[in-house]
Amino acid sequence: MIQDYVMQTGVNILLAWSVYIILLSGSLSFANGGFMAIGAYVSAVLTVKFGVPLILAAVLAGGVAFLFGIGVAFPALRTRGLYLILVTVGIAASVRAMLESIDYVGGIQGFSGMSGASPWHVVALVVIVGAALWLLSRSRLQRILDAVREDELVAASMGINVLYLKLACFGAGAFIAAVAGSFYAHYILFVRPDEFGILASVYIVLYVVLGGMNNLWGALVGATIMTLAPELMRGLAQWRPTVFGLLIVVLLLVRPNGLLPFRIPTTGRAKRRAVKP
Amino acid sequence: MIAKSEPLLAIRDLNKQFRGLTALDGVSFDIAQGELLGLIGPNGAGKSVLVNVVSGIYGATAGTVSFLGSDITRLPSYQLARLGIARTFQNIRLFGRMTVLENVLVADKRYLTRPFRSLFAKGAHDDLAAAEDLLERVDLIEKRDALAGTLAYGEARRLEIARALAGGPRLLFLDEPAAGMNEREMQELAAVIRSFRPALDAIVLIEHDVALISELSDRLVVMDSGKVIATGKPVDVFADPRVVEAYLGVEECDD
Numbered sequence: 107m108i109q110d111y112v113m114q115t116g117v118n119i120l121l122a123w124s125v126y127i128i129l130l131s132g133s134l135s136f137a138n139g140g141f142m143a144i145g146a147y148v149s150a151v152l153t154v155k156f157g158v159p160l161i162l163a164a165v166l167a168g169g170v171a172f173l174f175g176i177g178v179a180f181p182a183l184r185t186r187g188l189y190l191i192l193v194t195v196g197i198a199a200s201v202r203a204m205l206e207s208i209d210y211v212g213g214i215q216g217f218s219g220m221s222g223a224s225p226w227h228v229v230a231l232v233v234i235v236g237a238a239l240w241l242l243s244r245s246r247l248q249r250i251l252d253a254v255r256e257d258e259l260v261a262a263s264m265g266i267n268v269l270y271l272k273l274a275c276f277g278a279g280a281f282i283a284a285v286a287g288s289f290y291a292h293y294i295l296f297v298r299p300d301e302f303g304i305l306a307s308v309y310i311v312l313y314v315v316l317g318g319m320n321n322l323w324g325a326l327v328g329a330t331i332m333t334l335a336p337e338l339m340r341g342l343a344q345w346r347p348t349v350f351g352l353l354i355v356v357l358l359l360v361r362p363n364g365l366l367p368f369r370i371p372t373t374g375r376a377k378r379r380a381v382k383p
Numbered sequence: 384m385i386a387k388s389e390p391l392l393a394i395r396d397l398n399k400q401f402r403g404l405t406a407l408d409g410v411s412f413d414i415a416q417g418e419l420l421g422l423i424g425p426n427g428a429g430k431s432v433l434v435n436v437v438s439g440i441y442g443a444t445a446g447t448v449s450f451l452g453s454d455i456t457r458l459p460s461y462q463l464a465r466l467g468i469a470r471t472f473q474n475i476r477l478f479g480r481m482t483v484l485e486n487v488l489v490a491d492k493r494y495l496t497r498p499f500r501s502l503f504a505k506g507a508h509d510d511l512a513a514a515e516d517l518l519e520r521v522d523l524i525e526k527r528d529a530l531a532g533t534l535a536y537g538e539a540r541r542l543e544i545a546r547a548l549a550g551g552p553r554l555l556f557l558d559e560p561a562a563g564m565n566e567r568e569m570q571e572l573a574a575v576i577r578s579f580r581p582a583l584d585a586i587v588l589i590e591h592d593v594a595l596i597s598e599l600s601d602r603l604v605v606m607d608s609g610k611v612i613a614t615g616k617p618v619d620v621f622a623d624p625r626v627v628e629a630y631l632g633v634e635e636c637d638d
């Protein structure tokens with residue numbers, strides 16, 4: 107039982123970070139449920155049908171998602187703002203529809219036969235990805251990304267190749283989501299396309315929005331609370347979804363910039379400051 | 384005969400249309416090495432559009448821009464910046480949620496041209512001394528760790544300039560850096576512009592204040608309705624009846 111919580115929380119933290127990584131360059135992605143699905147299915151096929159070891163399969167699945175992420179982001183990034191968000195929603199929907207129509211992976215019925223993932227895989231990944239994001243947060247690259255997120259036109263006029271950075275972030279986010287999806291699939295043992303639809307993507311974005319979008323801790327805290335809160339509310343029986351929904355609404359009203367809204371300056375010395383919208 | 388030295392920037396027959404509206408209509412002029420060129424004209428003359436086209440923010444509808452002899456008309460703005468063309472924005476556009484110091488540091492060309500290498504390169508470090516020196520010169524060192532979005536208007540204008548200078552440009556466009564400043568602030572700004580002038584190949588200054596632009600500029604280009612209507616030394620230009628009619632006639636509309 108505890109293992110399930112660790113697994114679920116860890117996967118959700120990784121997914122939240124996958125959205126956060128894309129958000130670093132200013133794009134809000136609702137495609138990450140789709141990237142996760144690609145990871146789950148590609149790794150599952152590799153382990154079940156080709157006998158590839160799990161960790162290698164997860165990395166390969168991440169690579170496929172990386173290429174897919176860049177491939178879809180390239181045309182998608184011609185759009186901006188709300189339109190880009192809608193395009194990412196479309197990406198999530200098409201991945202699901204595509205998986206449902208591929209008989210090789212069981213179509214709408216889903217795919218099974220995977221095994222071998224333990225919560226410790228995911229804990230290790232959370233530590234690795236968290237450490238990488240922490241190093242990034244103190245780097246010049248973070249500062250350059252912040253400039254892109256603040257005002258991409260000005261960033262470009264200073265010499266920053268905005269499209270290149272945005273594509274890199276989409277690729278990296280898709281990679282992390284897919285690796286998380288790989289371990290998820292090999293823990294849950296059975297996957298179906300409808301698990302990874304738009305709703306899954308919306309939840310992942312919600313973790314980041316509720317936690318705070320300006321630092322790596324927000325996504326971690328948001329994902330943890332949102333994963334564990336429903337479990338703590340078991341006593342509420344049939345009212346649980348209602349109370350959970352209300353909790354989200356109240357959090358958004360009380361802390362519209364997230365639970366941890368601060369941004370840490372990349373110059374190191376300066377103190378933390380709350381970021382106002 | 385001594386060959387005339389090649390202009391830093393050559394603008395030829397530049398045209399910019401916005402669905403039916405002609406913002407630039409056959410604009411041609413050179414920016415010479417070493418000069419401080421004043422660009423003036425009434426509101427809506429096309430000055431900012433010209434800067435936006437030259438800095439790659441808008442594509443030109445027709446015409447060419449060359450930098451030291453090579454055609455740069457179709458280059459994207461980040462490549463133009465890497466060639467050394469910098470600009471400020473008339474409607475201040477700082478990175479408001481970053482600190483004053485970060486706004487300057489982010490412009491460091493060593494890193495923004497190779498964002499990923501900046502992560503792993505040995506000995507990669509911020510040139511804090513240079514950034515703080517720059518902030519000193521625009522009198523913002525006290526505000527070093529303040530968020531740029533919290534600066535007062537005049538301070539924000541000065542940070543725009545500091546950020547544009549931080550990348551070490553060769554050619555700098557200043558789009559109304561003195562807008563909204565009082566007399567004293569304008570004189571301080573003039574001193575700042577003079578002080579960094581030797582470090583640049585050329586400066587283009589857009590400004591409505593006749594006294595300030597005459598004082599600072601070697602040469603003026605006057606625009607009206609998307610066309611260049613006069614060029615020359617400030618004294619001559621302001622004696623030109625067309626300029627008096629087009630430009631001085633609307634002087635009271637200045638912000």
Ligand SMILES: Nc1ncnc2c1ncn2[C@@H]1O[C@H](COP(=O)(O)OP(=O)(O)OP(=O)(O)O)[C@@H](O)[C@H]1O
Nearest residue numbers: 401404406424425426427428429430431432433473
């Ligand atoms: N993005 C745009 N889309 C449509 N029209 C534009 C755009 N940008 C500028 N214009 C128009 O182009 C013309 C020239 O504008 P521009 O901003 O270059 O004037 P300006 O000389 O800088 O004036 P000011 O002194 O007021 O800054 C104006 O008629 C303006 O409305």
Ligand SMILES: [Mg+2]
Nearest residue numbers: 430431432473
């Ligand atoms: Mg203007």
